[in-house]
Amino acid sequence: MRFLYGFDEPIDPALGYGKSLHDALVEIHTESIRGHIPVSEDIPRLVEDHLHLPFANSRIEANLQQAAEEALARYLREHRDELWRLEHVEKEVELNLGEGVVVSGRIDLIRNTDTAEIVVVDFKSDQRAQQENITRMQLQIYAAGYERLTGRRPDPIEVHNLDRGGSKREPVDNSLLEKTMQEISRAGRKIGANDLPRWRRKGESCGQCEFTGICRSEYGFPWVAYTLKKQQCPPLLGRARLTGSVRNREIVG
Template sequence: MYDLSATPFFLKGSGYPEGYLFPWVVSDFSLMDAIEAGIVKIPRVPVDDDATGEEVAYLHLWSKVGAELPKRLPKGTTLAGQGLPGALEGALRSLYGNYAKAFARWESSDAAARGETPPVFIVVCNNTTVSKLVYDFVSGFEQTMGRVSALVSGALPLFSNVGDGHWLATPDAVTIATVHQAKGMQWPVVFVPALRKNRFPSKRQGGINVFHVIPENAVPDAERYRGTEADEARLFYVAVTRAQKYLALSFSPGGSSMYARRSVFFDLATRNPNVLTTPPPARQVARLEPRPRHELPDVTLSFSELKYLFECPYQFKLRFLYGFNPPIHEALGYGKSVHDVMAEIHKRAIDGDLASAAEVADLVDRHLNVPFAYPALREQLRDAARKAVSRYLAENRGTLGQTLYSEQQVQVRVAPGITVDGRIDLIRRLDTNETSIVDFKSTERAQAEEVTRDQLHVYALGYQDLTGQRADLVEVLNLDERSRSTREVVDESLLGDIQDKIRDAGEALRTNDLPRHRHWCKACVTCDLAGICRDKPAWRRPDKNQ
């Protein structure tokens, strides 16, 4: 069931024949063909008379019910659940009754077996507000009462978009997309066609380009905007990793000699011992009984939200679903300020500009933002930040030039509709030529070690999805001199475990299965919402007599 809310055919001057239906609506019928074929009914000759009186009830329908229908809605209001005028509802049910008979005849005919288009039910409304009202009536809607919401099935069963209390998924169909459009998406089967030389990887094009407008020397590292084979290789990695189960790569010569040879990527893939160069024999398998698919709600989590979800699902629920916020700490903003200083230092390092100890005071003063700190505390925080940054530069200035990325945005898609989105503080190359992912900590405030390890391995997954390369090490670099830093090798087995853990967390969020811990634990000790969850055990309470 689709709500077009506009003329569903091309108008004069569009480049298409006037009256030609949009191809994604029904088929290649023009509007006049649709009228003549009976898809659009002309309300003059009845095809099925179910009238109970002498009056022609549905002639000039809109003029009869117009006074009972809204013209437009104030911003922020909704029509969901509002009933239709009796004459309009009767007309819809009458037309639907006729349609249901036609659909049943089509379903049992040879036309259905051949996959031909079924009969189409079209309702033309007098404005878009009424169109939405009719659409909700026919296909279903979400009814909200206070904080509780429920899905209401459509009144005309064949067109209901709600089934078993869930939105039905969009129909299975082939998605045709560019590699860029496919980023972040996955499908069971993916085809990557036209792997031709000069097509993928693409040939640098001549003619006018951006550097005819902007001088090359005005753009740092201008070469990267021209596109290199390494950039195309990363794009090829994106293309082949969109497949969840089956991947098909194909080549055929193009229409000119420029595109007559195979792509180096095709040759690279076929040299892999896991790639078949001829199709496997087709297997005869029993077809599954078709059943409606239910749309799964998308779950997108930030790294910090994921941390809370791992640490304690109930704490996550209180913070992010119920909106309980911890008290504002007087030092709020200190950690973000220090991170901003480190980001500037490393972004400059990527461009070959290495910060010196003499710049520390200016860097901190420009980035320090602690709006709730009283004057004395602000000075303490300023001094602490200067010491932390100075100490970091003294220990690491010689390796700043090995910075690969700073504050790099990454996305990890671990399952259909479950995505982790966030930034990695620092990715650098070590003297051993290993790649290390660094997470800065600016205070001594503890976090469970296993949560930190999980979080760092999520970063490793994000780096792998970004570049197609695996990180070798993950580090926690603590800028507070009283706390220790850690460094460990990326645990390949933990990468798989963490994907499973994120998938389970996403499913738990979808089903609202976010229980509290059974007993008081380390997470409860540091949780500022623990008092909402449970009473502190007696052995944790101070003795008033002491």
């Protein structure tokens, strides 16, 4: 909806926070590769240089500035010893799946371990979050793209949460990778053919969809309990009876 037809969600006052953290990390990692690993005293300057919140009021900006400083300080405490092992920052990869479908992306960070493993690292913040299963598939694809580019297979993959700290690690999963590439190829063919039918039933993605409120499907309304008399139904609902909640609406015609 957003990328093909131009539907955009309302502007979040915190818009820009996640990218600002990401840009500050790029500088940390780039300087580390050059041999200068930043220290905690560098954090206020990093936040000052990179924090950009065009839609935040002064109170929100102050809160997010503090949150950014805390996130970067926590990251340096937890991972400073790993910064001398970095190999690539913002590494671009491309994977040709055939039939005109090409997946391209940029890996946040690639580092080595003391056991000679190659780790693909992705950074997330609560303000820049996406569904966990999408992140997993994305990193599996990035790992495959890096292998095709360099001939070296990354394993494992890691996701770092900047706001809460900690990281989640898992191995490259060949079965998940194959399934993901098949799904991407199928989606690419559908987009190319403009074959994008509206779902008539609730799907797994509906709960996370930003456009649920304007969807015409029977599940395309906010998940709140309410009663709506038949004669009050708007035209898009057609002839319907709603009792108790939208979940048990009965379609009668």
